[in-house]
Amino acid sequence: MVPSKKISLSEEKLKELGDNLARQISKKQNPSVKFPTRSLSNIKYNKQTKKLELGKSITERSFFNLGHSKKFLQTIEIASIIKKQLIETNKHEHLRGIFYIAKRTLPGTNINLVDDQTESDKIIEDLEVITGLSREELHVSANKMGSMVGSISLVDAGDLIDCSRLGRGGYSIPSITDELEFKKVEAKYILYTEKAAIFERLNEDKFWVKNNCILVTSQGQTTRGIRRLLQRLSEEQNLPIYVLCDGDIYGAYIYSVVKYGSIALAHASDRLTIPSVKYIGITMDDIINYDLKKHLIRLDEKDLARIKQISQYDWFKDNKAWQRQFKMMKEFHGKVEIQALATKGISFISETYLPNKIKNKDFLE
Amino acid sequence: MQTKLNEEKKEIEFAIEQAKKQREISISEFFTKNRHLLGFDNPLKALSTAIKEGVDNSLDACEDANIMPEILVELKQTTPERFLIIIDDNGPGIVKQQIPRIFGKLLYGSKFHKLSQSRGQQGIGISAAALYGQLTTGKPIIITSKIGKNNPAYYYELHLDTSKNEPEITKEEVVEWARDHGTRVEIEMEGKYQKGKRSVSEYMKYTAVANPHAKLTLVEPDGTRIEYPRATEVPPIKPKEIKPHPEGVELGNLINMLKSTESRTLQSFLTSDFSRIGPKTAKEICELANVSPNSRPSRIAKQEADNLFQSIKKTKFIAPPTDCLSPIGQEALEKSLRKEFDAEFYAATVRPAAVYRGNPFIIEAAVAYGGNLSKEEPAEIIRFANKVPLQYQQGACAITKSIMSTNWKPYGLHQSGGNTPIGPLVIVVHIASVWVPFTSESKESIAHYPELVKEIKLALQECGRYLSKYIKKHIQAKAERERINLFEKYIPELAASISKLSDTSKSELEDNLKIILTQQLKILNKEDGTIKED
Numbered sequence: 001m002v003p004s005k006k007i008s009l010s011e012e013k014l015k016e017l018g019d020n021l022a023r024q025i026s027k028k029q030n031p032s033v034k035f036p037t038r039s040l041s042n043i044k045y046n047k048q049t050k051k052l053e054l055g056k057s058i059t060e061r062s063f064f065n066l067g068h069s070k071k072f073l074q075t076i077e078i079a080s081i082i083k084k085q086l087i088e089t090n091k092h093e094h095l096r097g098i099f100y101i102a103k104r105t106l107p108g109t110n111i112n113l114v115d116d117q118t119e120s121d122k123i124i125e126d127l128e129v130i131t132g133l134s135r136e137e138l139h140v141s142a143n144k145m146g147s148m149v150g151s152i153s154l155v156d157a158g159d160l161i162d163c164s165r166l167g168r169g170g171y172s173i174p175s176i177t178d179e180l181e182f183k184k185v186e187a188k189y190i191l192y193t194e195k196a197a198i199f200e201r202l203n204e205d206k207f208w209v210k211n212n213c214i215l216v217t218s219q220g221q222t223t224r225g226i227r228r229l230l231q232r233l234s235e236e237q238n239l240p241i242y243v244l245c246d247g248d249i250y251g252a253y254i255y256s257v258v259k260y261g262s263i264a265l266a267h268a269s270d271r272l273t274i275p276s277v278k279y280i281g282i283t284m285d286d287i288i289n290y291d292l293k294k295h296l297i298r299l300d301e302k303d304l305a306r307i308k309q310i311s312q313y314d315w316f317k318d319n320k321a322w323q324r325q326f327k328m329m330k331e332f333h334g335k336v337e338i339q340a341l342a343t344k345g346i347s348f349i350s351e352t353y354l355p356n357k358i359k360n361k362d363f364l365e
Numbered sequence: 366m367q368t369k370l371n372e373e374k375k376e377i378e379f380a381i382e383q384a385k386k387q388r389e390i391s392i393s394e395f396f397t398k399n400r401h402l403l404g405f406d407n408p409l410k411a412l413s414t415a416i417k418e419g420v421d422n423s424l425d426a427c428e429d430a431n432i433m434p435e436i437l438v439e440l441k442q443t444t445p446e447r448f449l450i451i452i453d454d455n456g457p458g459i460v461k462q463q464i465p466r467i468f469g470k471l472l473y474g475s476k477f478h479k480l481s482q483s484r485g486q487q488g489i490g491i492s493a494a495a496l497y498g499q500l501t502t503g504k505p506i507i508i509t510s511k512i513g514k515n516n517p518a519y520y521y522e523l524h525l526d527t528s529k530n531e532p533e534i535t536k537e538e539v540v541e542w543a544r545d546h547g548t549r550v551e552i553e554m555e556g557k558y559q560k561g562k563r564s565v566s567e568y569m570k571y572t573a574v575a576n577p578h579a580k581l582t583l584v585e586p587d588g589t590r591i592e593y594p595r596a597t598e599v600p601p602i603k604p605k606e607i608k609p610h611p612e613g614v615e616l617g618n619l620i621n622m623l624k625s626t627e628s629r630t631l632q633s634f635l636t637s638d639f640s641r642i643g644p645k646t647a648k649e650i651c652e653l654a655n656v657s658p659n660s661r662p663s664r665i666a667k668q669e670a671d672n673l674f675q676s677i678k679k680t681k682f683i684a685p686p687t688d689c690l691s692p693i694g695q696e697a698l699e700k701s702l703r704k705e706f707d708a709e710f711y712a713a714t715v716r717p718a719a720v721y722r723g724n725p726f727i728i729e730a731a732v733a734y735g736g737n738l739s740k741e742e743p744a745e746i747i748r749f750a751n752k753v754p755l756q757y758q759q760g761a762c763a764i765t766k767s768i769m770s771t772n773w774k775p776y777g778l779h780q781s782g783g784n785t786p787i788g789p790l791v792i793v794v795h796i797a798s799v800w801v802p803f804t805s806e807s808k809e810s811i812a813h814y815p816e817l818v819k820e821i822k823l824a825l826q827e828c829g830r831y832l833s834k835y836i837k838k839h840i841q842a843k844a845e846r847e848r849i850n851l852f853e854k855y856i857p858e859l860a861a862s863i864s865k866l867s868d869t870s871k872s873e874l875e876d877n878l879k880i881i882l883t884q885q886l887k888i889l890n891k892e893d894g895t896i897k898e899d
Contacts (some may be wrong), residue, residue: 015866015867018866018867028880030862030881031859031878031881063878068851070855073862076863079862080865106854107858108853108854179624198476
């Protein structure tokens with residue numbers, strides 16, 4: 001289902017970019033590209049769709065402008081690298097690899113086209129907005145950082161993979177998950193946790209066998225590959241998704257990125273956000289209910305500032321349940337990790353905590 | 366009280382008096398003990414001090430005689446520790462009878478007793494150099510001098526009789542000298558020669574800057590000949606001699622003046638020995654001091670002198686005349702700086718005359734910027750007092766302090782805290798005055814009088830403003846060049862990328878982009894091209 005059509009679309013879009021510039025140049029115009037502004041000021045929360053979106057502000061990047069010219073050159077050169085070296089040859093390259101291909105000294109100068117990877121990474125995000133193609137469609141991948149186990153089988157690059165037979169490590173989620181083909185999905189829901197250690201605990205306890213679910217983990221922030229995979233499972237397989245994070249502001253933000261989208265990738269919200277996800281824990285109420293107060297870690301200035309900032313985001317601002325959580329965070333002046341549940345017994349989480357939560361539909365939204 | 370200088374001078378006078386009376390402390394002993402006061406504290410400095418004293422004398426003499434100076438300084442190494450210094454000028458020459466006294470007697474000169482802007486002041490310099498030579502090598506000072514076409518040239522070899530402070534002529538003869546007039550001085554002394562900072566060649570270069578009308582030549586011990594040509598054929602304005610202004614007088618001065626005056630009455634003493642005291646003011650001073658205007662000055666008792674001094678202090682006077690000053694001049698200073706420093710921009714300014722403690726003075730300042738001057742070093746500071754470069758004790762000098770306390774950043778220079786600005790910059794400050802307030806007798810740095818500091822800073826700020834105009838223009842032009850350059854470098858790269866994205870030929874894109882560049886530059890110049898992406 002993947003191949004020829006998508007590739008030609010990507011190629012077409014990039015050619016369109018080149019043709020446009022060639023046309024401007026033949027008309028003796030200052031070559032420029034216009035695209036929605038990606039800075040914070042132009043990120044809006046859409047209450048209807050419950051997604052972060054780009055606003056109406058437009059950035060114009062032109063070549064004959066001293067402030068733009070280098071970025072302009074970076075943009076067009078990276079676009080040509082992607083077209084010639086990746087799409088036309090049907091190969092994929094990591095962000096890091098693109099950086100190395102683009103990192104060269106311009107002849108006759110001491111200027112490097114790009115000096116560090118954050119520059120080329122940003123250009124690739126810009127190119128997504130400029131061409132309307134996703135990074136995946138541009139054949140650019142990132143480090144894979146996640147695993148999946150559970151009652152699901154899928155086809156990845158022609159190989160059939162049964163995720164219930166992958167031992168302790170599980171299926172290693174690739175950076176690009178658009179092309180995965182789901183085969184047999186028996187699970188009833190997905191439990192996604194930010195913590196690989198919790199994933200291992202639950203896998204060892206055969207939680208997913210006993211509860212007929214899928215376990216997914218990342219290492220900290222949820223990568224776009226995982227977000228895309230979760231979104232596809234949610235939409236194509238109609239599976240509810242529960243998010244399990246540390247009981248702190250960073251956990252809340254991980255949940256919010258999965259649900260509403262992120263500022264850096266607001267342009268890709270349609271492909272990445274899952275408005276139906278639910279937050280299973282750790283909540284501030286869990287601290288009381290499971291007597292975790294003595295395991296609280298004191299908040300520092302940075303934590304408090306982040307609580308203040310996140311609680312004021314448009315998508316949290318009017319959410320009473322979450323505002324209550326933020327308030328309790330400040331009152332406790334502390335945070336608690338998922339692992340604190342281990343004090344109740346090593347398998348307390350898989351035998352008591354999670355089953356209770358799911359049975360009682362004790363979720364935050 | 367006025368300055369440390371006067372105290373030190375008195376010390377020296379006193380010491381010399383003592384030496385005369387008691388015959389126990391010899392002048393050579395005094396000199397050996399106090400050589401640092403006169404700039405002979407080490408072999409390196411001794412050499413440059415001796416040259417400086419000789420060249421200062423030559424320049425002063427030429428100026429007095431309206432001669433455009435041509436001065437040769439030659440150094441020959443005679444032993445590893447000894448050097449023969451030759452200072453040869455085309456000055457007016459010295460009358461035969463005076464030669465032994467000028468070179469062989471300390472504190473003998475024409476400048477100490479008059480108030481006018483001159484390089485030397487105390488008449489101690491060249492004879493001190495001779496004495497130092499004698500003390501370190503035992504060799505006499507050799508002088509050849511000729512005062513006119515039809516006069517013979519006299520050759521002298523002199524020793525200083527240190528117990529009597531009198532010259533001792535060891536050889537005297539008439540020689541042939543193929544020139545109309547001039548003086549040649551040869552002194553052999555212990556010394557050390559080096560190049561670079563505070564060297565003889567630096568002194569010569571700076572002297573050339575301060576004396577654009579002088580033609581200088583230096584022959585270094587290794588035979589290197591450095592020429593410092595004239596920057597101008599116009600001789601400097603000859604400074605007029607003035608009498609002391611009453612505001613600057615001290616009690617001690619006053620007592621000495623009363624003793625040595627030729628005036629018969631106090632009234633005439635006040636009006637003729639001071640500037641800006643008229644008959645009416647003189648009467649008022651006398652009345653206030655309760656002394657008769659008809660008293661004989663030499664009979665004024667100490668108490669009366671004190672009363673007189675107090676009443677002078679209470680009286681207001683017109684500021685002293687300023688025609689006694691001879692600045693280098695804005696144009697000449699700029700020209701000579703241009704000649705001696707390979708920079709891109711030069712500016713000079715002359716402040717109007719001002720007064721501190723009854724002494725008129727003029728501040729001049731100049732800057733040279735860019736070119737081959739070092740970009741990362743602090744600015745080179747050149748200090749002049751009455752056209753003489755000051756090479757030592759830079760940190761203690763009012764000029765340095767004024768430079769450091771001026772904010773150079775608004776003029777486009779780097780400066781951290783209250784330090785010397787950093788950049789390809791030479792800063793010149795000249796103070797011209799009938800009495801320069803040095804912090805010590807070796808005349809190496811200038812005392813911090815608020816009036817001086819204020820004028821120096823005003824002069825520096827004026828130069829700074831000229832400089833900032835240039836720097837801004839310069840930076841703009843540079844940015845413009847860089848901008849064109851950058852786009853020219855980027856165009857082939859961009860053309861290559863676009864041709865890969867679309868099916869357009871690279872050379873066509875490149876040609877068109879070059880055309881667009883010329884069009885866009887006009888627009889960019891207006892916008893300054895610094896619009897940032899949102």
